[in-house]
Amino acid sequence: VKSAGILGMGIYVPEKIMTNLDFEKELDTSDEWIKSRTGIEERRFVADDQATSDLASEASKKALESAGMKPEDIDMVILATCTPDYLIQNTACIVQKKIGAVNAAAFDIQAACSGFVYGLTIASGMIKAGMYKKILVIGAEALSRVVDMQDRNTCILFGDGAAAAVVGEVEEGYGILSSYIKSEGEDDEILRMPAGGTKRPATIEEVENRETFLKMKGQDVFKFAVQALPKATREALKLAGKETTDLHMVFPHQANKRIIESAAKRLKIPVDKFYINLNKFGNTSAASIGLALGEALEKGLVKKGDVIALTGFGAGLTYGSAVIKW
Numbered sequence: 001v002k003s004a005g006i007l008g009m010g011i012y013v014p015e016k017i018m019t020n021l022d023f024e025k026e027l028d029t030s031d032e033w034i035k036s037r038t039g040i041e042e043r044r045f046v047a048d049d050q051a052t053s054d055l056a057s058e059a060s061k062k063a064l065e066s067a068g069m070k071p072e073d074i075d076m077v078i079l080a081t082c083t084p085d086y087l088i089q090n091t092a093c094i095v096q097k098k099i100g101a102v103n104a105a106a107f108d109i110q111a112a113c114s115g116f117v118y119g120l121t122i123a124s125g126m127i128k129a130g131m132y133k134k135i136l137v138i139g140a141e142a143l144s145r146v147v148d149m150q151d152r153n154t155c156i157l158f159g160d161g162a163a164a165a166v167v168g169e170v171e172e173g174y175g176i177l178s179s180y181i182k183s184e185g186e187d188d189e190i191l192r193m194p195a196g197g198t199k200r201p202a203t204i205e206e207v208e209n210r211e212t213f214l215k216m217k218g219q220d221v222f223k224f225a226v227q228a229l230p231k232a233t234r235e236a237l238k239l240a241g242k243e244t245t246d247l248h249m250v251f252p253h254q255a256n257k258r259i260i261e262s263a264a265k266r267l268k269i270p271v272d273k274f275y276i277n278l279n280k281f282g283n284t285s286a287a288s289i290g291l292a293l294g295e296a297l298e299k300g301l302v303k304k305g306d307v308i309a310l311t312g313f314g315a316g317l318t319y320g321s322a323v324i325k326w
């Protein structure tokens with residue numbers, strides 16, 4: 001197989017809307033602060049009886065429909081998430097059961113907000129190698145479950161949602177032209193949930209000290225992101241033999257409007273080529289790039305032959321970019 005690409009996409013967000021004003025009522029923050037520092041106006045939170053697998057399954061069903069496929073056609077499910085339903089039993093298997101993808105191998109990957117790009121990279125490789133034919137790549141998160149609602153530095157940033165793509169063989173010269181993924185594990189205390197894993201189990205003390213919630217050094221992430229976004233995009237373009245001027249649109253990880261504006265400037269790409277929907281959904285980590293692309297496709301903004309870049313960065317630290325000819 002020479003070329004692998006996206007055959008269909010689906011997105012899903014939970015119904016419950018959390019506005020900046022909802023946070024203003026509970027915390028020492030303001031709509032004005034959140035909007036001006038991040039660009040976020042509202043985000044979605046899962047209902048009490050929903051988890052990551054529910055969002056992932058809804059997005060997956062839509063992706064299958066858009067690709068004109070049945071769940072039995074899928075031979076691999078790759079779910080990117082940092083908020084799995086459980087620590088043990090991967091969430092991809094729960095999705096497999098919920099959608100009826102009975103013929104698939106299913107596993108999770110954890111590359112935080114770069115997860116969707118990492119997932120597409122694995123899928124593309126597997127298909128080009130001829131080992132699998134139809135791979136469902138999902139980015140899904142229920143971050144509202146792991147943010148500290150008393151910590152104004154983090155809780156206002158994140159939201160819940162899911163995006164899924166069916167990846168398979170496409171016409172030669174189209175599809176995922178290149179991908180560049182990279183990690184920097186040295187900076188390992190910038191973004192982490194300290195307790196709840198095997199290093200620091202969720203003891204009563206850890207829970208009481210709120211260590212089972214996500215902690216972040218926001219400015220350090222910011223500094224990393226404004227370098228990583230342009231670097232990954234440039235490297236992926238180089239591998240694809242393309243220039244920044246070839247890009248019809250860029251789908252960046254939706255963390256902060258200021259990060260995207262800075263990356264646009266560094267890449268010398270007009271900022272209006274960067275698709276932004278973080279105002280409505282906040283930072284949905286592994287789901288965010290897919291949520292942006294899926295929404296743009298629904299609006300008819302990407303057409304056959306358009307060259308686009310999907311670029312992410314996140315905890316780990318991880319980053320990566322994929323260049324796709326639609």
Ligand code: ACO
Nearest residue numbers: 029030033112113152153156218219221222255256314315
């Ligand atoms: N409301 C009001 N004030 C606040 C809030 C809030 N919600 N949050 C922080 N502040 C205060 C701070 O306490 C600080 O006050 P001080 O000066 O009295 O100490 C002041 O605002 C400025 O804080 P900074 O951290 O300097 O604000 P900054 O402009 O850097 O914006 C932000 C903070 C939005 C977090 C920014 O650093 C950012 O977006 N960083 C990247 C975060 C990110 O992308 N994370 C996700 C990575 S993806 C993943 O893998 C999950």
